[in-house]
Amino acid sequence: MIKVSYHFDNQTIPKNVSNEEQRFVLLRLQSEVEVPRTKLNLCFVLDKSGSMDGAPIENLKRAVKDVVDLMEEEDRVSVILFDSEARVLISNSPLDRKKEIKNRIEEIDALGGTCIDEGLEKGIEQIEVFKEKEYVNWLILLTDGKNEHGDDEKCLYLAKEARKRSISITALGLGKYWDPTLLEKIADFSSGRMFYLENPEDLRERFKKELQMLKNIAFKDLVLKVKLTPIARFSELNPGFVVTPQIQRVEPLWNGEEWEFEVGNMSRNSEKLVLLHMFLKAPPHPYINKVAEMTLQYKDLNGKTSNTESHTLIIEATELYSPQINQEVREVIDRVSVYLQQQIVESLLEENKPNEALTVLQTMEHTVMKLEDEELKGLIEENIEKIKEEGTISEDLRLKTKVQTKMVMEE
Amino acid sequence: MRCPVCGYENREGVVFCERCLASMDIFSQELPSFEEGVFCPFGHWNPPGAKFCSICGAPLEETIEQIPSKYKLFHKGSNKTIPLPDKEEDILRFVIGRKSANSNPDIDLTDFPNSHTVSRLHAALVINKITGEITLEDLESTNGTYVNGERLQPHKPKALKNGDKVSFSRKLEFIFLIEDHGENS
Numbered sequence: 341m342i343k344v345s346y347h348f349d350n351q352t353i354p355k356n357v358s359n360e361e362q363r364f365v366l367l368r369l370q371s372e373v374e375v376p377r378t379k380l381n382l383c384f385v386l387d388k389s390g391s392m393d394g395a396p397i398e399n400l401k402r403a404v405k406d407v408v409d410l411m412e413e414e415d416r417v418s419v420i421l422f423d424s425e426a427r428v429l430i431s432n433s434p435l436d437r438k439k440e441i442k443n444r445i446e447e448i449d450a451l452g453g454t455c456i457d458e459g460l461e462k463g464i465e466q467i468e469v470f471k472e473k474e475y476v477n478w479l480i481l482l483t484d485g486k487n488e489h490g491d492d493e494k495c496l497y498l499a500k501e502a503r504k505r506s507i508s509i510t511a512l513g514l515g516k517y518w519d520p521t522l523l524e525k526i527a528d529f530s531s532g533r534m535f536y537l538e539n540p541e542d543l544r545e546r547f548k549k550e551l552q553m554l555k556n557i558a559f560k561d562l563v564l565k566v567k568l569t570p571i572a573r574f575s576e577l578n579p580g581f582v583v584t585p586q587i588q589r590v591e592p593l594w595n596g597e598e599w600e601f602e603v604g605n606m607s608r609n610s611e612k613l614v615l616l617h618m619f620l621k622a623p624p625h626p627y628i629n630k631v632a633e634m635t636l637q638y639k640d641l642n643g644k645t646s647n648t649e650s651h652t653l654i655i656e657a658t659e660l661y662s663p664q665i666n667q668e669v670r671e672v673i674d675r676v677s678v679y680l681q682q683q684i685v686e687s688l689l690e691e692n693k694p695n696e697a698l699t700v701l702q703t704m705e706h707t708v709m710k711l712e713d714e715e716l717k718g719l720i721e722e723n724i725e726k727i728k729e730e731g732t733i734s735e736d737l738r739l740k741t742k743v744q745t746k747m748v749m750e751e
Numbered sequence: 752m753r754c755p756v757c758g759y760e761n762r763e764g765v766v767f768c769e770r771c772l773a774s775m776d777i778f779s780q781e782l783p784s785f786e787e788g789v790f791c792p793f794g795h796w797n798p799p800g801a802k803f804c805s806i807c808g809a810p811l812e813e814t815i816e817q818i819p820s821k822y823k824l825f826h827k828g829s830n831k832t833i834p835l836p837d838k839e840e841d842i843l844r845f846v847i848g849r850k851s852a853n854s855n856p857d858i859d860l861t862d863f864p865n866s867h868t869v870s871r872l873h874a875a876l877v878i879n880k881i882t883g884e885i886t887l888e889d890l891e892s893t894n895g896t897y898v899n900g901e902r903l904q905p906h907k908p909k910a911l912k913n914g915d916k917v918s919f920s921r922k923l924e925f926i927f928l929i930e931d932h933g934e935n936s
Contacts, residue, residue, distance in 0.1 A: 349766075357764075359762065359763045359764035360762065360764065361764065362764070362765045362766055362767065362769070364767075575769055577769045577770050578769065578770070578772070617769075619762075663766075663868075665766075673767055673772055674772075676772055677767070677771060677772035677773055677774075680770070680771045680772055681756060681757065681771050681773065684756075684757045684771055699756070699853075700756055700757065702852060703755075703756045703773060703852055703853070706852055
């Protein structure tokens with residue numbers, strides 16, 4: 341089962357405030373009991389364009405074959421190849437004849453252009469062929485290029501469509517010529533993940549890690565349902581974020597009665613943080629005021645849908661208001677701020693405003709120093725140095741920084 | 752309230768920028784300041800010993816010679832006095848606030864108690880040496896500027912006289928002093 345607890349950044353509010361008060365709610369989701377083995381319905385959607393020729397395609401074949409070896413007989417696998425169009429290499433099959441599957445993978449040749457959407461479309465179709473409620477449905481997309489022969493809008497539509505069908509996508513970008521904005525959105529919209537692979541040699545390890553992560557999934561299709569009282573509303577700009585394992589901005593949908601946030605999957609005995617961002621009007625009551633009712637809906641590996649108990653979010657109106665912020669919530673806000681500011685740095689560099697970008701990077705540097713994130717600090721300092729020297733940053737540093745600001749923990 | 756990091760125009764009263772979640776004001780006291788180095792007048796950090804800001808080119812060295820001042824802010828609690836240095840200018844303007852990565856006020860209140868309630872750019876004290884008029888203006892501070900207990904409207908300068916109590920937020924109070932030395936003796 342999953343348990344939910346929450347903290348406001350500040351649970352008190354001054355009486356008779358005139359402006360709306362900004363509040364953050366940090367939700368901690370904890371998964372508890374061991375559940376049966378995770379059964380996978382996994383589809384690979386692989387870029388076989390000409391640029392993959394040589395080491396990339398050879399490493400990719402080995403990586404996929406590794407995963408096939410590690411999958412269980414009752415799991416399902418399918419493989420789609422795409423260049424400027426897409427075709428099914430292996431249709432949705434059980435893993436009882438691994439040798440045959442691996443032989444087919446060995447046949448892959450790198451040739452042609454890049455059309456991601458056709459690959460995604462065929463991948464979703466293949467997952468849909470075998471759709472049992474006890475299975476975890478996942479698509480691993482790998483590309484080394486931009487969607488030159490495809491339609492980005494269609495990719496995003498398909499990512500949302502995948503989520504509706506309980507399919508998540510891991511989007512992997514290899515090398516430095518892929519489009520991070522597109523892959524990030526594909527991952528975020530489908531409650532998936534994104535990674536940057538600098539070298540073809542990184543493929544095998546990443547594929548194995550993805551399989552480990554998938555085998556550990558215990559709960560899927562998590563939906564956070566929030567009913568706000570009239571004093572509360574969500575920020576329109578940034579209503580919420582899934583914070584771990586990767587930061588994803590989430591947009592609530594109105595189901596006619598309450599707001600619903602899709603927050604993805606959870607592994608066995610793990611923890612997930614979600615940050616909500618809201619504004620509160622002057623509270624009507626002198627002390628205790630209800631802000632919202634909240635429950636989490638999720639499915640277990642038997643396909644059964646459950647709900648956590650309903651939580652009532654309370655804020656206390658007081659004359660002894662003190663603007664103290666819960667330190668734990670503060671750290672999460674800071675971590676998310678670094679992620680958002682990185683996007684601002686990118687757009688400033690695109691507009692050719694290196695000085696403005698530097699100012700933002702310096703703020704980010706302050707923040708990560710406080711968060712004691714050495715890896716991120718090193719990357720941000722590299723950004724600052726490069727911009728001071730050359731007025732801009734290289735494409736691979738940009739990719740690395742983007743992915744690192746998004747990554748809060750490796751599962 | 753404009754976000755000092757991304758420039759987004761936020762609604763009044765936000766603590767974190769709605770767009771980029773940068774700390775807007777009063778909680779930024781725990782933002783670590785760089786231990787070494789200097790901030791330019793526009794808030795950009797520079798390594799120690801720099802003569803010009805590497806970002807905007809502003810000069811970093813204090814070149815103006817200070818003349819002993821007769822204008823002071825006196826803090827009763829700590830018995831400390833902040834001089835408002837006189838310069839060879841007809842109108843002296845002092846921005847009072849809290850130094851941070853993005854602000855460099857003329858008068859930094861960081862070391863005073865409750866300074867976290869002071870905005871980065873909190874108020875401006877203007878001394879017009881020609882007319883003799885002295886005013887205090889609130890710069891849309893979060894927790895307000897007070898003269899003898901009365902809260903100032905933002906950007907409506909209020910006249911100050913010797914001995915007035917001025918507070919930057921309710922929690923940090925000073926006494927404004929004009930010391931006449933020279934002319935009468």
